[in-house]
Amino acid sequence: MSKKQQYKLTTRLVHGPEHSAKWDFSHHVVPPLSSSTTYRLDSAKRGARGFQEFGQLVEDTGEAPVYIYDRLDEPTRSILEGELADMEQGEACVSFASGMAAISGILGSILQKGDEVIAHPVLYGCTHSLFTHWYPRQGFGVQRIDLNDIAKLKKQVNDKTRVLYCESPVNPTLELVDLGALRKLADAINAQRKPARKLLIVIDNTFATPFAQRPLALGADVVVHSLTKNLGGFGTEVGGAVICPKSMLASLLLYRKDFGAILSAKSAWAILVYGLPTLAVRLKRQQYTARKVAAWLEKQPAVARVVYPGLASYPQRKLAERQLVDVDGDFAPGNMIYFELDPKRVEAERFVDEIASSAYSITLAVSLGHTKTLIELPASMTHSSYGKAGGAVRLSIGLESPSDILADLKNALAATQTPASRNGRAVR
Ligand SMILES: Cc1ncc(COP(=O)(O)O)c(C=O)c1O
Incomplete structure (x- = not known):
């Protein structure tokens, strides 16, 4: 050796x-x-x-x-x-x-x-x-x-x-x-x-x-x-x-x-x-933030479903714990989050448009694994070759402060709620 x-x-x-x-x-x-x-x-x-x-x-x-x-x-x-x-x-x-x-x-x-x-x-x-x-x-x-x-x-x-x-x-x-x-x-x-x-x-x-x-x-x-x-x-x-x-x-x-x-x-x-020399430090930081963001998203009434391997609700959690293991032996659920909004409360396109116009810590852009947090709509962007409609959102967490990302997500959700759901009448 x-x-x-x-x-x-x-x-x-x-x-x-x-x-x-x-x-x-x-x-x-x-x-x-x-x-x-x-x-x-x-x-x-x-x-x-x-x-x-x-x-x-x-x-x-x-x-x-x-x-x-x-x-x-x-x-x-x-x-x-x-x-x-x-x-x-x-x-x-x-x-x-x-x-x-x-x-x-x-x-x-x-x-x-x-x-x-x-x-x-x-x-x-x-x-x-x-x-x-x-x-x-x-x-x-x-x-x-x-x-x-x-x-x-x-x-x-x-x-x-x-x-x-x-x-x-x-x-x-x-x-x-x-x-x-x-x-x-x-x-x-x-x-x-x-x-x-x-x-x-x-x-x-x-x-x-x-x-x-x-x-x-x-x-x-x-x-x-x-x-x-x-x-x-x-x-x-x-x-x-x-x-x-x-x-x-x-x-x-x-x-x-x-x-x-x-x-x-x-x-x-x-x-x-x-x-390569910064890979471990970047991923650990991104993952730390992704865990917080995924847990927060899961609690929002306007969010219908969150998929993140670090959540207890992740359907293949046992397999994730076996396969996603970092070089130090720790569970490594990663920096990517996939979530669906409840269309009765928040329409996905309006939500990402709001992020594009108002958020500073999140950028509407394709690609992933960046220093900056990136958000996109796969069905109409990176996966448009499938020709399928869909309002799911892909989020690639970057190196910003977790509280800033959460604040930008929270503000965009609040700004784009349908009038019915703002009055508390939307049903899931
Ligand atoms: C999982 C995956 N594989 C391959 C590619 C293609 O990589 P590139 O854009 O470097 O050609 C991408 C691009 O987004 C990807 O997400």
Whole structure:
């Protein structure tokens, strides 16, 4: 075990690598930001070696790899990838230009024409759109089945099924998928399959982050992330990442090289030196506030339903306590809240419009995992690709004072109550 591995993840996130197999920067306290599209090759032999070695896992031999061209590989991005693999307890990581590039990258590198994905019904809106709009045109099958319904899955998985795909917690409903149960099912199916056709569990861990959930240890094969959210953390960088077994690395790197959706070195650097070292402290603070806000919302007569894994009323509370555990071993219900207003008392659109015009501590904006508290209406915004109406509200808690967030929510509820409910006549 290296010296670094003897330390807690929170400490490893602050300090980063002791040194990197990808670059010699042992005298920098902060990893340097590299910015070079192309690399001097010294000799034709070195150039040929670079191309020959591309796609292989870089072993820590004390010698930096041969860099050729930014789109193939790049030192700052490589160091970030090493850190993300460490956080997720995975063997390898490949970063991408966005979360969607990471999702389409891993699935595109696994699936062949005629193969099929079974995906959970509710997903982030653009992932839903990828599956419904693009995959049928590209010859990939998609079935939508509740991944907690193991009996139904057992019936529906067939020889073409290569991937079981989900988010957990799900965006925006915060439902969880039982990864242990899914692992058991995949193992039983894989016992009858050749290694090259194994059924793979791919999970989007964007909501929890590896600080609050390590899906590979819970049974998943591959983890994807939008780095744009809590891992980046400050709302300044767009990025994505895939954490996968060594065996998938070559194909994934080749896919990224040829489709070209690379994470810029400048964004990788910001995530590496600002996002990751502050992840634990940000999430603990956001979660502290989210618990207070969820408990308060649940007591409001104008709020019909609150979904937050930290509430006693959360329907999958036992599963949440098993799966959402932070790196210190504490229950980690996270910073996301999903709630429904009682339309007889407060109309959701009027409520978020009131927040947009009057609140200072809450911003009407999509995205999540930001320093600022963000509110949105999934049905008409992030999840509009589902084409379904609905008045539920998604809240991503930031770093503000909890009492300010509560005051802004309270004022917006008071300002938008229907006249009938103000007179105490509304019924639930
Ligand atoms: C759960 C989840 N996955 C993936 C994405 C896509 O990430 P990006 O916007 O970085 O492409 C998002 C974006 O909101 C998301 O919420």
